Amino acid sequence: MPLDIIIGAQWGDEGKGRITDLLASQASIVARYSGGDNAGHTVTVKGKIFKLHLIPSGIIHQDALCLIGDGVVINPTTLLREMDELAQRGIDVSPNQLQISRGAHLITPAHIALDKAAEARRGHGAIGTTLRGIGPAYTDKAARSGLRAGLLADPEGLADALSQHVAAKNEILTRIYGAEPLDATAVAAQYAQFGQRLRPYLVDGHVVVHQALADGRAVLAEGAQGTFLDLNHGTYPFVTSSHPTAGGALVGLGVGPKQARRVIGVAKAFTSRVGGGPFPCELAGETAARLRGTGENPWDEYGTTTGRPRRVGWLDLVMLRHAVAINSLTELVLTKLDILSGLKELPLCVAYELDGKRIAHFPTDPNLLARCQPIYEKLPGWEYDITQARAMAELPPTARRYIDFVIEMLDIPISVVSVGPGREQTIFM
Numbered sequence: 001m002p003l004d005i006i007i008g009a010q011w012g013d014e015g016k017g018r019i020t021d022l023l024a025s026q027a028s029i030v031a032r033y034s035g036g037d038n039a040g041h042t043v044t045v046k047g048k049i050f051k052l053h054l055i056p057s058g059i060i061h062q063d064a065l066c067l068i069g070d071g072v073v074i075n076p077t078t079l080l081r082e083m084d085e086l087a088q089r090g091i092d093v094s095p096n097q098l099q100i101s102r103g104a105h106l107i108t109p110a111h112i113a114l115d116k117a118a119e120a121r122r123g124h125g126a127i128g129t130t131l132r133g134i135g136p137a138y139t140d141k142a143a144r145s146g147l148r149a150g151l152l153a154d155p156e157g158l159a160d161a162l163s164q165h166v167a168a169k170n171e172i173l174t175r176i177y178g179a180e181p182l183d184a185t186a187v188a189a190q191y192a193q194f195g196q197r198l199r200p201y202l203v204d205g206h207v208v209v210h211q212a213l214a215d216g217r218a219v220l221a222e223g224a225q226g227t228f229l230d231l232n233h234g235t236y237p238f239v240t241s242s243h244p245t246a247g248g249a250l251v252g253l254g255v256g257p258k259q260a261r262r263v264i265g266v267a268k269a270f271t272s273r274v275g276g277g278p279f280p281c282e283l284a285g286e287t288a289a290r291l292r293g294t295g296e297n298p299w300d301e302y303g304t305t306t307g308r309p310r311r312v313g314w315l316d317l318v319m320l321r322h323a324v325a326i327n328s329l330t331e332l333v334l335t336k337l338d339i340l341s342g343l344k345e346l347p348l349c350v351a352y353e354l355d356g357k358r359i360a361h362f363p364t365d366p367n368l369l370a371r372c373q374p375i376y377e378k379l380p381g382w383e384y385d386i387t388q389a390r391a392m393a394e395l396p397p398t399a400r401r402y403i404d405f406v407i408e409m410l411d412i413p414i415s416v417v418s419v420g421p422g423r424e425q426t427i428f429m
């Protein structure tokens with residue numbers, strides 16, 4: 001009963017879509033378990049670039065059924081746009097390939113309006129959300145007033161629920177934020193159309209997953225965002241409103257922990273983050289610009305969803321140790337090693353100094369974390385271009401040393417290293 005879970009081990013954008021894409025061919029189901037279209041997964045296949053926000057990246061190869069699980073929040077506009085774009089490129093997005101769990105929640109224009117209004121109100125303390133309505137949709141879910149995807153099959157129920165929902169949100173938008181109200185009739189008409197198109201895709205996601213596991217077919221749980229954006233274990237309040245950790249995968253799909261076989265953490269060979277919040281290893285200046293790239297390539301460090309330049313820094317092993325513990329990671333995938341080529345010296349953060357004391361753990365309290373100074377161990381870099389390497393032995397000794405150092409510090413194996421954006425630019429260890 002193999003359930004393999006892919007987790008972002010940092011602040012998201014680690015290259016999970018790419019690894020999902022590599023593992024999807026062995027899976028019978030690829031399932032998203034949390035988050036929504038705040039995610040952005042770029043997958044490059046045979047020189048073709050696919051950018052996905054909501055549909056699991058497994059859809060590109062069509063080997064597995066793609067499931068949007070109960071833990072996800074769905075903006076139907078994004079979902080249908082993505083489905084149409086994929087269909088235009090010859091990819092089957094029929095219910096044979098894509099299914100939506102009835103228990104997933106719907107994002108509405110009112111959630112998006114509230115996200116924007118709340119961020120504007122926060123001013124300098126803004127979280128830097130993707131403005132996709134994610135927080136407000138999960139707020140409604142927790143308040144037991146959310147709209148579940150199952151409603152799409154019940155036109156009357158959907159119309160009633162939306163009219164109450166928009167009326168309630170309009171009160172908040174107008175009275176608290178001084179924003180424009182939304183037109184409830186227009187929203188209901190739009191969602192009625194969404195319902196017609198999406199109804200055939202609805203399933204009970206956990207039943208689909210349990211059947212696969214009972215048949216001995218592999219299920220791949222595709223992560224979005226990353227461990228340090230987790231509502232419980234991330235750098236609260238600078239987090240997303242879901243659980244992008246291994247626990248979130250179980251709750252989001254409705255399976256228990258004994259089903260999990262591999263819990264694969266994905267980390268970049270350096271660190272990046274978008275949005276606000278403390279970032280101990282953050283770099284500025286020339287080195288940051290170099291790690292970030294110019295933005296000309298889709299794999300440069302600019303948000304897939306928002307286009308924002310990402311903040312970048314050296315690899316933080318204190319964070320990764322925390323991610324190993326929080327998620328019970330069985331292995332790590334290290335991406336974008338090639339980006340470090342040409343740097344003379346590579347500092348890796350092995351501990352923090354907090355108020356004059358050395359600490360080895362990750363404090364999630366943002367006030368403490370903001371006071372942490374990284375303690376680095378410096379390894380020598382490598383000059384060569386490594387994008388052609390396909391085996392450990394083809395990497396320069398200093399690159400191998402970098403990988404070995406990470407393995408030693410985390411005490412888990414590294415199973416895959418990526419040395420470029422292409423599917424083939426992968427070293428299996």
Ligand code: IMP
Nearest residue numbers: 012013038039128129130239240274275
């Ligand atoms: P939200 O998920 O849009 O509410 O945003 C909350 C925080 O999570 C912000 O700092 C976002 O930049 C960050 N975030 C959300 N999704 C992603 C992602 O897929 N990659 C990286 N950061 C993300």
